[in-house]
Amino acid sequence: MGLTPLLLSRLQFAFTISFHIIFPSFSIGVAAWLTFLEALHLATGRSVYRLIFEFWLKIFGVVFGLGVVSGIVMAFQFGTNWSELARTSGPIQGVLISYETFTAFALEASFFGVLLFGRSRVRPWFYLFSTAMVALGTSLSAFWIMINNSWMQVPTGYAVVNGTFVPTDWAAIIFNPVVWVRFPHMLFASYLTGAFCVAATGAWYLLRRVFTAEAQIMLRMGLYLAAILMPVQLFFGHLTGDYVHKYQPIKFAAIEARWHDEQPASEVLIGWPDPATATNRYAISIPVLGSLIASSSFDSKEVGLTDFPRQDWPPVAIPFFSFRIMVACGVALLLLAWVGSYLSFKQRLDRNRLMLWLTFFSFPLPFIAILTGWFTAEVGRQPWTVYGVLRTAQAVTPSLTTQAATISLIVFAAVYTFIFAFGTYYLHQLLRTGPVGRLVLPPTGAVPNRPMSVVDAHLAVPQRHLVPGE
Amino acid sequence: MVLYWIIVLAIAVLLYVLLDGFDLGVGMLFGLARNEDDRRAMMAAVAPLWDGNETWLVVAGVVLWGAFPVVYSVLLSAFYLPMLLMLAGLILRGVAFEYRAKTQRLRWIWDAAFAGGSLVAAFMQGLTVGALVKGLPIADGRYTGGEFTWLSPFAILCGIGLCLGYSLLGACWLVKKCEGGIRDSAYRQIPPLSFGLLAFLVTVFGFALAEHLQVLQRWLERPWLFVFPAIGAAALVVLAEGVRRRRDAVPFYMVALIFLAAFGTLAISFWPYMIPFAITIDAAAAPHASLAFMFWGEGIFVFPLLLIYAAVSYRVFRGKAGAASYE
Numbered sequence: 001m002g003l004t005p006l007l008l009s010r011l012q013f014a015f016t017i018s019f020h021i022i023f024p025s026f027s028i029g030v031a032a033w034l035t036f037l038e039a040l041h042l043a044t045g046r047s048v049y050r051l052i053f054e055f056w057l058k059i060f061g062v063v064f065g066l067g068v069v070s071g072i073v074m075a076f077q078f079g080t081n082w083s084e085l086a087r088t089s090g091p092i093q094g095v096l097i098s099y100e101t102f103t104a105f106a107l108e109a110s111f112f113g114v115l116l117f118g119r120s121r122v123r124p125w126f127y128l129f130s131t132a133m134v135a136l137g138t139s140l141s142a143f144w145i146m147i148n149n150s151w152m153q154v155p156t157g158y159a160v161v162n163g164t165f166v167p168t169d170w171a172a173i174i175f176n177p178v179v180w181v182r183f184p185h186m187l188f189a190s191y192l193t194g195a196f197c198v199a200a201t202g203a204w205y206l207l208r209r210v211f212t213a214e215a216q217i218m219l220r221m222g223l224y225l226a227a228i229l230m231p232v233q234l235f236f237g238h239l240t241g242d243y244v245h246k247y248q249p250i251k252f253a254a255i256e257a258r259w260h261d262e263q264p265a266s267e268v269l270i271g272w273p274d275p276a277t278a279t280n281r282y283a284i285s286i287p288v289l290g291s292l293i294a295s296s297s298f299d300s301k302e303v304g305l306t307d308f309p310r311q312d313w314p315p316v317a318i319p320f321f322s323f324r325i326m327v328a329c330g331v332a333l334l335l336l337a338w339v340g341s342y343l344s345f346k347q348r349l350d351r352n353r354l355m356l357w358l359t360f361f362s363f364p365l366p367f368i369a370i371l372t373g374w375f376t377a378e379v380g381r382q383p384w385t386v387y388g389v390l391r392t393a394q395a396v397t398p399s400l401t402t403q404a405a406t407i408s409l410i411v412f413a414a415v416y417t418f419i420f421a422f423g424t425y426y427l428h429q430l431l432r433t434g435p436v437g438r439l440v441l442p443p444t445g446a447v448p449n450r451p452m453s454v455v456d457a458h459l460a461v462p463q464r465h466l467v468p469g470e
Numbered sequence: 471m472v473l474y475w476i477i478v479l480a481i482a483v484l485l486y487v488l489l490d491g492f493d494l495g496v497g498m499l500f501g502l503a504r505n506e507d508d509r510r511a512m513m514a515a516v517a518p519l520w521d522g523n524e525t526w527l528v529v530a531g532v533v534l535w536g537a538f539p540v541v542y543s544v545l546l547s548a549f550y551l552p553m554l555l556m557l558a559g560l561i562l563r564g565v566a567f568e569y570r571a572k573t574q575r576l577r578w579i580w581d582a583a584f585a586g587g588s589l590v591a592a593f594m595q596g597l598t599v600g601a602l603v604k605g606l607p608i609a610d611g612r613y614t615g616g617e618f619t620w621l622s623p624f625a626i627l628c629g630i631g632l633c634l635g636y637s638l639l640g641a642c643w644l645v646k647k648c649e650g651g652i653r654d655s656a657y658r659q660i661p662p663l664s665f666g667l668l669a670f671l672v673t674v675f676g677f678a679l680a681e682h683l684q685v686l687q688r689w690l691e692r693p694w695l696f697v698f699p700a701i702g703a704a705a706l707v708v709l710a711e712g713v714r715r716r717r718d719a720v721p722f723y724m725v726a727l728i729f730l731a732a733f734g735t736l737a738i739s740f741w742p743y744m745i746p747f748a749i750t751i752d753a754a755a756a757p758h759a760s761l762a763f764m765f766w767g768e769g770i771f772v773f774p775l776l777l778i779y780a781a782v783s784y785r786v787f788r789g790k791a792g793a794a795s796y797e
Contacts, residue, residue: 065568069561072524075531079546080553086546087611090539091760098532102768105525106775113783164539167759397547404617408554415558419565426572 006396008405009081012412014378016073018371019416023067025370028142028187029194030060031135036221038131042124052214055435056198057115059427064112066423070416075101081405085385085395088164092173093148100144107137139187146183147174152386153377154178154247160389178243185236189373192229193366196333198222199340200363201431203356214435219359220344226337234330244380245294248387250312251380253305255319256290257283265290265302270324273316278306312383319380322372329369336362471761475537476751478773482533484733485780486526488639488726493520495640497563497588498633499659500581508652509581511791515647517567518787522780524560529776536764538754540611541744548606548613549598549620556594563587592636593629600628603678603736608748624677631670635729638663642722647791653718660713660721668706671732675699678739682747685739695738702731 034056041049075097078086086094114122114130122130157172158165167173199222205215245252253259257268259278267290271283291300305313340359343349349356381387385395493516503509535542546553562583570580601620606613641663644656679686689695705727712720740746744754755761 068521069564072528072560073557075528075535076546076553076557079535079542080550083543083547083613086535087539087543090535090542091756094532094535094537094539094542094756095760095764096536098536098764099768101528101532102772102776105529106772106779110775110779161757164757166757167763170759170763397543397550399547399613399615399617400550401617404550407551411554411558415561419561422565422569426569 003402003406005400005402005405006393008402008409009396009400010392012081012405012409013077015409016070016077016412016416018374019420020067020070020074021370021374022367023063023070024138024142025186025190025193025367026197027060027064027067028135028138028190029192030056030063030197031131031138032191033194033198033221034060035128035131035135038128042128048213048217051435052217055214058430062423062427062430064108066419069419073412080408081397081400082385082395083397083399085390088390089386090164092151092158092165092167095167096144096148096151096173100141100148103144104137104141107133107140111137142186142190143183146186147176147179149377150176150179150182153182153381154243155386155389165386165389178247181236181239181243185233185240185373188229188233188236189366189370192226192233192333193370195222195226195229196366197363199226200360203359204431205434206350207353207356207360211434211436216350219340219349219356223337223340223344223349223359226333227341230330230334230337234334237327237330241293248380249303250305250308251314251319252294253303253308254314254316254380255323255376256294256302257316257320258290258302258304260304260306261301262290262304263301264288264297264299265294267293268320273320275313275316314380314382319376322375322379326369326372326376329365329372333362333365333369471758471765472537472751472755474765474769475533475755475761478769479530479533479537480737481777482526482530484730486523486530487733488729489523489526489780490520491592491636491729492516492639492643492722493523494563494588494592495636495638496643497584497640498592498637499640499644499656501585501589508655511648511652512644513567513570513584514791515644518791519783520567521564522783524564525776527560537756537761538744538751539756540749540754544606544608544611544613544745544749545598545602548615549594549601550617552594552598552620556591559587559590559594561587563591589633592633595629596632596635597625597629599632599736600625600674603628603674603740603746604681605746606748608745611749611753627670628674631667631674634663634666634670638667639722639725639729642725645718646722649790657713657716660709664706664709664725667728671702675735684747688739695735698731698734698738702728702735705731 034053037049037053037056040046041053078093078097111130111133114127115134119127151173154176155165156176157167157169159168160166198218202215202218202220202222205211206219241252244255256265257271257273257280258265259280264287266285266287268280268283268285271280271285273280288298290302291297294300294302305316336358340349340355343352343355383391383393385392496512496516500509500512503512531542534545564587566580566584566587570577570584573580597620601622601624604622604624607615607619638660641656641659645653645660648656679689705724709721709724709728712724742750742752744751
């Protein structure tokens with residue numbers, strides 16, 4: 001297979017959206033965490049919560065900014081590379097994305113201003129309210145995006161008129177049962193990402209023996225939240241699997257690398273799927289477990305890929321492996337959260353350097369789980385863009401040339417690498433500096449629309465010590 | 471419904487052109503600044519506002535997709551490479567605001583990114599409008615041209631023209647927001663930029679008349695439409711007077727008025743076509759079910775909020791911006 005505009009467009013979309021999803025999944029979680037901290041601060045009056053809040057607000061600013069910048073590209077890419085999709089599904093997808101822009105922007109931008117400037121100008125309860133509104137804005141954004149993507153996975157509430165998708169029932173689109181499984185799955189994934197990043201930061205400070213009081217709170221809160229949320233997340237993951245089993249049997253068979261019908265079905269734990277021979281090489285499988293996972297039964301019949309026409313098969317290896325990586329990350333994080341919480345409960349965590357190191361190194365895992373989860377969902381949806389209705393090959397821009405698509409892929413890769421490298425560098429600087437005992441002065445140049453400028457004030461005024469608290 | 475969304479789209483595009491226009495213009499003039507103090511003051515004059523300005527581009531983009539999907543898909547696929555370069559320019563100049571203050575040694579990179587990114591973004595926008603006026607090959611709601619069909623001397627002329635126009639807006643903004651040396655040099659930049667813009671506008675209008683007889687017909691049938699060019703001419707006179715008397719607040723609004731007049735002239739020349747003489751507003755509009763769903767939520771509730779929000783942030787940052795306020 002040569003480099004076609006189709007393949008290049010898919011690579012470009014995969015690259016830009018994978019890059020983008022890192023930032024919102026983090027900022028959704030951290031926005032919720034900030035709300036929680038502010039509520040604690042109001043309830044207890046302890047200034048340590050305020051310190052941690054100010055610290056994570058700065059991190060939030062940088063990540064939020066990178067998310068906004070990389071998100072703008074997404075708003076245009078549907079038209080540049082997928083013009084047939086944009087033209088035919090615009091009456092549904094364009095509308096959903098416009099709601100995302102309008103509602104998320106209105107909430108995030110307005111109340112983020114209060115977060116930056118408002119501490120001394122508004123009442124404490126209103127400041128808390130503003131924090132909650134920013135958190136709501138980031139979650140609403142995810143909500144519309146998940147409705148949009150779920151419509152591509154399981155399209156509902158539409159009719160095809162003259163080759164375009166016409167919405168016939170908005171309630172069916174928005175209250176699609178699939179949305180209400182996948183949206184919580186994504187939302188909890190974001191909360192867990194935030195939780196593990198916070199816990200990892202706490203563990204890092206404890207290992208370096210700095211900011212001990214703040215670090216203990218970060219570590220404990222992160223792990224406790226994760227210990228509660230991880231099982232819930234695994235449950236919603238299971239429900240997500242159920243919808244795939246029900247609505248997208250080919251994707252399900254690809255994820256399980258199940259080539260032929262089986263009754264009862266076995267579960268391939270690991271192996272190397274080989275589409276040429278429709279078998280798995282070096283497979284380790286457990287009998288009956290496949291039926292148990294798919295249908296909660298010991299003798300159900302599970303369908304295999306060979307039941308379907310070859311041209312409807314997704315690539316098998318990517319969903320198969322990325323799903324297993326996601327589950328492995330999930331299980332590892334569950335164990336970490338439970339063991340860590342237990343040790344913390346017994347007051348033994350702070351001295352257990354192994355656990356601290358493990359917690360510190362856990363922070364990439366939620367990101368990996370989110371990315372591989374999306375790979376499973378999106379690659380598994382192939383060869384369709386709108387499942388069962390519009391093929392990816394028909395969605396691509398007809399006039400796009402290999403040359404133009406190559407240029408754009410290279411430009412995006414270069415620009416993103418460039419800004420990501422600098423962004424990471426500044427985040428590292430912020431994290432190293434830590435929650436030092438001074439407050440962010442309202443930066444004179446900062447505005448709600450310029451979230452990264454929070455960092456300016458912090459780096460530009462290094463020697464001003466203010467007493468935290470009211 | 472269609473009319474409502476075309477108005478929302480027009481407001482979003484106009485606001486984008488006027489607001490991001492001045493900060494892209496300041497970005498281009500930034501490339502001509504002589505010393506670090508000047509550069510810092512110029513950045514300070516737009517730093518609090520540029521991101522909000524750019525939001526209107528995204529708003530226009532998503533309204534176009536939701537309400538006029540055919541136009542969205544044709545425009546973006548026809549202008550694949552210009553859009554790519556515009557986005558890359560906007561990203562680089564955007565992060566330059568945040569990153570240049572954090573480094574001494576590598577500051578030149580971000581200075582170049584700021585000026586260069588602004589120039590590329592402005593040029594690509596002008597080029598796009600020029601190529602649109604010239605006409606795109608479209609069949610059955612799809613773009614059928616090649617990857618460089620947009621490239622023509624006329625389109626390049628329009629690219630240069632918009633760079634001049636944005637720079638003029640930028641110079642007027644600097645006059646309004648700055649003091650001292652910056653303001654004086656901006657005053658000196660206004661006359662040549664104005665003449666350049668004027669020559670360009672006359673050329674474009676002449677070209678549109680010569681190329682599309684339909685346009686000429688429309689203007690002859692409705693002579694009262696000449697009120698738009700007349701407004702532009704009047705604004706030019708006031709602009710000259712404002713510059714002569716050094717009234718800091720006047721030039722920006724006059725140039726904004728010239729832009730408004732040019733925008734109106736262009737829109738009326740091609741009404742009811744969204745893509746000249748190929749796709750009309752009605753042909754491009756999404757089904758009623760889509761437009762109505764947008765209207766009853768984001769249309770009547772959120773859109774006014776966005777306008778109020780923009781007005782409030784301009785109010786907060788009114789008056790002269792001190793150089794020290796941006797580090």
